[in-house]
Amino acid sequence: MQQNLSSTEPIVSLHNVQKSFGPLRVLDGVSFTVARGEVLALIGRSGSGKSTALRCIDRFEKVDGGEIVVCGHRVDRPDVDLRALRQDVGIVFQSYNLFPHLTIEQNITLAPCAVKGMAASQAKDLARKVLAQVGLEEKLHAYPEQLSGGQQQRAAIARSLAMQPKVMLFDEVTSALDPELTAEVLKVIEQLAADGMTMVMVTHEMGFAKGIADRIVFMHRGKVHETGPASILTSPTTPELTQFVGTGNLKS
Numbered sequence: 001m002q003q004n005l006s007s008t009e010p011i012v013s014l015h016n017v018q019k020s021f022g023p024l025r026v027l028d029g030v031s032f033t034v035a036r037g038e039v040l041a042l043i044g045r046s047g048s049g050k051s052t053a054l055r056c057i058d059r060f061e062k063v064d065g066g067e068i069v070v071c072g073h074r075v076d077r078p079d080v081d082l083r084a085l086r087q088d089v090g091i092v093f094q095s096y097n098l099f100p101h102l103t104i105e106q107n108i109t110l111a112p113c114a115v116k117g118m119a120a121s122q123a124k125d126l127a128r129k130v131l132a133q134v135g136l137e138e139k140l141h142a143y144p145e146q147l148s149g150g151q152q153q154r155a156a157i158a159r160s161l162a163m164q165p166k167v168m169l170f171d172e173v174t175s176a177l178d179p180e181l182t183a184e185v186l187k188v189i190e191q192l193a194a195d196g197m198t199m200v201m202v203t204h205e206m207g208f209a210k211g212i213a214d215r216i217v218f219m220h221r222g223k224v225h226e227t228g229p230a231s232i233l234t235s236p237t238t239p240e241l242t243q244f245v246g247t248g249n250l251k252s
């Protein structure tokens with residue numbers, strides 16, 4: 001059940017979250033919060049549990065223990081209202097998952113019409129608006145296969161924005177893109193951050209994280225190993241983060 005959030009209440013809050021896949025403990029007491037308008041970057045080595053933590057926030061994975069509250073929804077509880085949760089949370093993955101047989105406009109208007117009951121004309125206006133936000137107005141009637149990878153990812157971001165989420169989750173959204181296309185997607189995310197969107201992003205783009213994140217959460221072996229402002233990337237206090245940023249991860 002969603003409660004009214006005060007402006008100081010975190011938008012996302014994880015407390016002592018546990019998650020295992022069989023015998024593999026992937027999240028081992030993870031806690032962090034994300035305030036309204038904050039950009040949090042989840043970083044760490046491959047397999048440290050970043051994507052799993054992100055997926056737990058939107059209940060794509062069920063937790064084994066601990067507490068997760070997102071926009072007032074108790075995500076860890078079995079009776080969480082998934083429909084309401086997913087209206088508040090936008091998530092964008094590495095793979096764009098656009099429907100290939102639908103135009104970009106149709107991809108974007110689908111959920112607002114089906115889930116929110118929005119009138120078609122209003123949804124079309126919204127599609128134009130969110131496509132303008134990601135610089136793709138001219139692709140309204142194109143099909144996904146007619147777009148570059150970077151454009152498809154920007155269209156996927158626009159599709160999420162059309163649901164007017166309170167928080168956006170990004171799971172390594174540029175991993176499949178070459179540097180030029182990566183830059184155009186990062187620019188869109190940067191603008192969203194500047195517009196005040198609350199965001200949690202799993203990223204390997206350390207230079208980018210350093211540039212836009214208000215807070216860094218460095219995960220190591222399923223735990224939050226070090227956390228702080230972006231400056232921890234240049235002055236890490238633990239040997240593990242020192243090694244992580246020292247192995248070529250921090251490009252700029």
Ligand SMILES: Nc1ncnc2c1ncn2[C@@H]1O[C@H](COP(=O)(O)OP(=O)(O)OP(=O)(O)O)[C@@H](O)[C@H]1O
Binds near residue numbers: 045
């Ligand atoms: N559905 C699943 N079933 C079994 N094991 C899983 C599942 N999802 C993730 N894992 C395992 O959990 C561990 C953490 O995975 P996760 O994807 O959260 O790591 P990550 O830090 O995001 O890594 P990467 O940077 O490579 O994406 C890995 O060992 C992974 O193989």
